[in-house]
Amino acid sequence: MSRIELIGIAGPVLDQQQQVLISGCCAVVASARHQKMLSELTQPIIPIAPIQQMVDEVTQQLHLGSVAILASGDPLFYGIGKTLLSHFDPSQLRIHPALSALQLACARFKISWDDLTLISLHGRAAGDIAGKILGHAKAMLFTDNTNTPAFIAQQLLLALEATQDQKRIDGLRMRVAENLGLPDEALYEGDLESISRKKFSPLNMVLVEQKNIPSQTSCFGLNEGDIHHSRGLITKNEVRAASLHKLCLPQQGVFWDIGGGSGSISLEAARLNPDLTVYTIEKKPEEQENIRRNIKEFNTYNMHLVCGEAPQALLELPSPDRIFIGGSGSHLEPIIAHSAPKLAKGGKIVVNAVLQKTAEQAPDCLQRHGLLVETATIAVTRKEKNERQPTIFNPITIITGSS
Template sequence: MSERIHIVGIGDDGLDGLTGQARQLIEDAGILIGNQGLLDKVASEGAEKIVSSGTLEKLKQQILDLPDKPTVLLAGGDPLFYGIARFLTETFGKDRFEVVPHVSSMQLAFARVKESWDDAYLSNLANQPLDRVVDTIRTAERVGLFTTEAISPSVVAAALLDRRIDYFTVYVCENLGTRDETVTQGELKSIAEQTFGPMNVMVLVRRHGAADRPSGSQRRRLFGNPDDLFLQSRPKRGLLTPSEVRCIALSEMDLNHESVVWDVGAGSGALAIEAASIASSGKVFAIEMDAEDYGVMIENSKMFNVPALVPVHGQAPTAWADLPDPDSVFVGGSGRMVPELVAGAAKRLKKGGRIVVNVSSPDNLVAVEAQLKAAGLRSDVRMINIARGQYQLDRVRFDALNPTFLVLGAKE
């Protein structure tokens, strides 16, 4: 490997935007490494130019093969802000490099639109899933995005509108720092209909007073949302797991943000959707065999924007045959197959996992407990009686919901 390498940030304006130190390093370099676009921006006679247009592993090998000459690696903007410097310092050690940053195009973009970026949500769509980025944007005040050719500003705008997130003013900043610099301001709908060049940064600013939800809708909770917030199949209305029961069930499922969850007999998806809000970096497989309920679940999931939710249209146990083993399982229903499904799910449950079964009849309660014990799980049961207050004039009375049982199993 050569002597210490300087990683020099460079902007779209090339040498014109560099400091004297950065220019001198480039002029004195025996070797210049960078993508073809960056190499074309600098004129250094006598320096060997190495194009790094492959993978990170290829770049690593190119650096290992360098002769012992003064070397400058060119990077876009600030090499430590979504740049190559982190990979290199973690791979070879910090003592092998010196970093000379340029103004990041993200910083330039916020300066052009005259917005502070110290508390903004910043992301790079080249290495982050669009669904997760959109989910985080929903609650942000200001957002800065490095887009890609495939995930352009119009694609991002369309994805936001699909999730009913329509309360941002958008700025698309192209070719920052060059003579061709352009800043386009508009609403998401207009941005979704336009085409932009590949060199851009997208800035979103929440309109003053805008809520974290579509206009006219109720506020979404992480869990325990009101029952009437969910669509339900008309003939089966009332079969939705009540919000109070969902809260208890979700707490007993012992979820974390990376949990793998099965909801067997997901119905309209209320519990699965709220589980996916908690296990936001995991997977929640919502298994439902009824076509109508499955369709309702899809519609409900659009209102809540839960990328971790994976709807599965099929009948258990066949439907879970190819799914990953779960950390937690919820089984709901009143049919004769419930105990059999519990027995099958218990076999797939990971060590330390939890299973929660919601049944309404004492017969199923006894049968489910027997299956859990036969599977070697430690079991417990809760009987839940809920009465909700109903106000009439200046008085309150209580309407009782049907009693229900939660049977709990833990795999030691």
């Protein structure tokens, strides 16, 4: 019976067992790096990329006999194994894993990896690198030619400098392992500044370590007193909870918080969904400083302050999956006109209206841009047990537009 021999490679040469497996196959799939190990091979060699072409050729070769596929380390750990299992029946594959790059890196760095956060940037858009990394005490990164150690260090510096978090900058260390398992293997360690200036081999793993990062005791339910804000100008707890419920935030994606104020909605969203990238748009310098302090204190580096006024401040932002409008000045219509066409399919725009004018204007405006609209009004009354009179807050109308 023909099968695929999926062989993990962890060193510079093939061992005897690997050579025997390959000799029994009618063809071999290998990357350019692994092809150098096959100089004496007489069987045809199939490039590992492009993937679909490789899969098609392997399918044809299986009619003639077994096929060997060479992969780095453990093929089932961020490797080709997952792709092959999606194209071939598992009974056709026999898998021979080697030490993964992760295991080798941890052995060289002399750290355990059972409490390590693993982040793959290999073959992925850079996205929100700082937001992915800074919430974790130890993070191991799989890199590529774009998301290099230097680029990663630069992104971390930009995020931490934006909140003037010099303590985190000083306390963060990066370690880089180059060419693991090969004769020119090398290890480096440094701060963000030194790593950001250095060029590394394309084959590397990066470890980011932080000490004394802010801990998160809960993912939702901050009180107004917990959040830095100015003169009581903050979305009240009950309204914040209802607004987040209406937003129905995705686990990943992009969220715009327009007229962010202290950033309380953004803060709760960023804590609830660490893989969500949050842009908080705010024009007032006093509130901008509150937002910076909140990001730093609550370690929500997936939250990004955009200084300016909508809709102009939205022009360079990636398209959103969700939008919250907590403050619009006199620009509600142009904000919605700009935002609605950019909203992802299945997305939502939620508007909190304090003024009656906004409560009347927002539904019509959302509907004109093709969104399904519903409204809800919340009136919050608070009273502690021994208080004689309750505190009554102005009612808030929450308008939700769904695409």
